[in-house]
Amino acid sequence: MVKKNNHAAAAHDSHSHAHHELTFWQKYVFSLDHKIIGLQYLITSLIFLLIGFTFMMVMRWSLAFPGTPLPVLGRLFPADLAPNGVISGEFYNSLGAMHGTIMVFLGVVPLGVGAFGNYVLPLQIGAPDMAFPRMNMASYWTYLPGGLLMLASFVLPGGAAQSGWTSYPPLSIINPGQTVWLVGMVLLITSSLMGSINFIVTTLNLRAPGMSLMRMPLFVWSELVTSVLLLLAFPPLEAAAIMQFMDRVFHTSFYIPQGLVVLGMLHKASGGGQPLLWQHLFWFLAHPEVYVLLLPPMGIVMEIIANNTRKPPHGYKTVVASMCGIGAMSFVVWAHHMFVSGMSATLSNFFLVTTMIISVPSVAILTCMVFSLKGGSIRFNVPMLWALAFLPMFGIGGLTGLPLGLTATDIYLHDTYYVIGHFHYVVVTGSIVAMIGGVYYWFPKWYGRKMNDTLGYLHFWGTLACMNGVFFPMFIQGLAGQNRRYYDPTAHLHNLPTQPLHVVSSVSAWCLFLFQLPFIYNFFHSMFAGEKTEENPWKATTLEWACPSPPPHGNFEKTPRVYRGPYEYSLPGAKTDWAPQHVEAV
Amino acid sequence: MANEHPHRVAAAHGHPPPNVKLYIAIFGALIFLTILTVVVSWWHLPPAGAIAVALLIASFKASLVLAFFMHLKGEHKLIIAFLGIMLFTCIGFFLIPLDQHLLRDRTTHTEVKEEGGAPELPQAEPAKPQEAK
Amino acid sequence: MTTNIYGWGLPVAASTYARDIDFGIRLIHWAMFTIFILWAIFFTYLLIRYKKRDGVPAEREPEHHGIISTSLIPDIIVMVFEIGLIFFYAIPVWSKVKTVFPKESEANRIDVIAEQFAWNVHYPGADGKFGKRDLAKIHFSNPIGLDHDDPAAADDVVLANEIHMPIGKPTLIRLTSKDVIHSFWVPEFRVKQDAVPGMTIPVWVEPNRVGTYELSCAQLCGFAHSLMRATVVVQTPEDYEKWLKSVAPVAVASASTSTKGSDSW
């Protein structure tokens, strides 16, 4: 172990010499440093979240006031997308497909894995960098073109994809614009695969001496499980995307059955394919993907709660086991997205049972989070508020999954606004809320400055209220039988009574945007002019606070040695109420 | 293949020790099995039998390559464990064909030239065995 | 009319199994509501009780080393509730709706052929036999390609966007699609089933309330997805017979005219 320290120290020396030779491009653009790459991911994914959100704000106009011209912006769109400023069905479908794709693949996953994982994970295990820095850089530089290609599809011939983010064939094979989406997806999948290999190897191989697996912070565990999910779940989608690409470009018929008659014309493909095959392969990825969206935020919440209750969280091992259990189970539940798809009704019963089983570890994690509050000395600072908001909001999201996971009630609720409400409660008020908390929590680490608290409180309360205003009405609409993916809900009689709720949702969504402005200002202002903080402003125990903020290249001046578990707060006999992992005597 | 003697140093650095004689023997076995599987296919067995024999031989060949060329035999248990996790996730790959099999009565094979009329209602017979208690 | 059957809650229930599905939805929502309120009270109590106070340190729990901890207690409650739901509710109701079908001889039979962006409904007519459908014969005047040379097709009725069903008798529907995936969704019947091209999927429903309902497409099927709807008319058996006679093609009329006539009906 002494040898190791020498190595790291030597490595660090060579760094400081190399430092001066780096150009701006090497340092900030094509950087190999996990911290810069993490920040690149952070800024890019936050921008993509904003873009995806903007698409939704446009769509919300069409939902609240169907058939009326979109004010101001409507005139800027080309006439074929929005004749007279009224959003057309094609344009609405494009916005919907791209909203889903951007939010999931370009926003939340890169934020949770690429940004937080890249920046925080190596620090928390005491590593000088990721295991494969070049691959790390390649991962970002495949992600960005993939994202830009997706955005560019709006102006490319054929327009953006308009078959939903799920891209069910045969619609996706008939519709224009899908090929660019597929190429973009292959780039994003490649990026994720490179990232996940890197995370797994880093976590398993680059831990500081003394950092056993059961001493790793829960955030690191969540990233490890997430990376395994990405690694094993993405290739099936890649294969499925290749087959869809073949169908579109080489006119094969993997997903096209015989005798398709499209708008009165016999489709030319030879036929013999299975449309349901895509759905199976897509959801084989996309269900583990849900946990990819969810696990890193859960890890972040555990970090923040442990830090701000000043006590070890309840049931560390339960949480670790539950995360692994979720990871394993998530591969055998996918077909609960397909109960009414024409899939075998007998097989549905199998997926019903596995779906109910996977709720067990999720409930266990949520319970551990709540029980962690018991006996604590709770500090209500800005990150803690976001972490606490995660609990009831994710609770609502999880509970409303129950009637969707049950085959019988899913017959009614499938593809209604109830589904939209459910997964937005999980992903937006759950994952995104927790990750914004993570931004406030680790901002001092990234920039050595704190974000403004007053703006933080304003951002928190405004966001929380507006998010509920957007998503809660969807449950009522779903129960009234309103379908998703309609650009004009008023075309159906049964949607009319709940139409006013669309106005509530839309107004809340636009207010939600306004409440993000203080955050954007706060983020960039604090980056340069925020209040300077000490090295460990939250008095936290994990290793990322054992190095300067922001950490220098190579992170630790001396490879830390780990003496205890990650959350030893209020340790009996210690002088302070936190006992850092790397300090031997406290 | 616990042949540790020739290259203990290599093993210590995490590299598996090579064993040339063994590689040649495996090579012979692989060639033999390749020829065998083609010879069996000349008998034109019915699909079920042909699939069973061909997959059995292919799996055996693949395990030879895995165990000896890829040195999975005696490999670090972390790698074995990870491959175990991967195999677990492959369960799903058996469920998708199972679904296709269960749906065989619902799949319509349309003749593009001349459609054979509305297909017979498929569920009349299978509905009963599928009945849940 | 609208005000009677649609509102902020579930729409009116108009099929025999609608009650079963409503029961599940209501039960789960009451359970969810109770769980959430109890949980929220506990959560709020913890936040107030354990707010940071000067001089009061956090209390560490006694160490425990296993995976099993007290946090699994809510899990056990959830598990019991879910097992009950699975075996006493979900599987029986699911089987009733999706796997056990009424006998063909006892049911009123129709074929529904979905296309972008319409629902074509094929009635077998008085002889109870469906005429052959031929892809090559598909034409804008013959959207399902009904083969008029087939004697069984002589009395067949093809309607667009209009389904009639008699009350008190199960209707057995064979669902298919000509182009992309659509979804057969009548909120009042609580039935939903995707129509997949290349597959013929059976759906059954026994209406038990006379009225005019709405069939919507519940699966994204293209730019006019939100305009894809049809009317479902549930009638008494007498009215239904009367209606069937009124749309039945006249025997002497040439087949193509009759189809056309019923189409634009």
Next chain:
Amino acid sequence: MSSPSDIAAWQEPALTSSGVPNAKLGIWLFLASEVMLFSTLFTSYVVLRLGAASWPRGWVALNVPLAMVNTIVLITSSVTMVLAYAKVIEKDLSGFRKYMMATIGLAFLFLIFKSFEYGSHFTHHEYPSTSIFHAVYFTMTGLHCIHVIGGIIVNTGLLFMANEQFDHPLFAGRVEGAGLYWHFVDIVWIFLFPCIYLI
């Protein structure tokens, strides 16, 4: 920034926390994802075959003798690859070169045979769009060919790298990793051959 030498300190196998060198763990993880990729294609093959009205037996539609020769070519290249690795451990540069060149040459031979096969399909107007069988055949073998080309690039890179870095402590690990990948490509073919040609 992180020059290879910094990270090299962490790639010494004895120094990684798990005891497995980074590169080796990484390549196995990569192979696991590749297994999932090809498993998906094999699953799709089974699904499509189950759902098809009819499916041609391989020997009717395809050239089995040529594919058998190709199988033997690929297996031989796997052996030469593992022998090249043995030469690295034995520190025999010329032996390494000999076997590595054989591996690359056999891979090219495989591609040449494959292109004859494709060519004869094209002259008979058989394309991926001809039938679902052809779609499966061209997609799966095509994707495999792309992997073969990837292997050729990696192995050629190692052949040139050997001029300067043959004695580098990480070189054996690199050859081992490339070997693992190459054997994986071989295994994929071992399954593709009977599945598409023989049953």
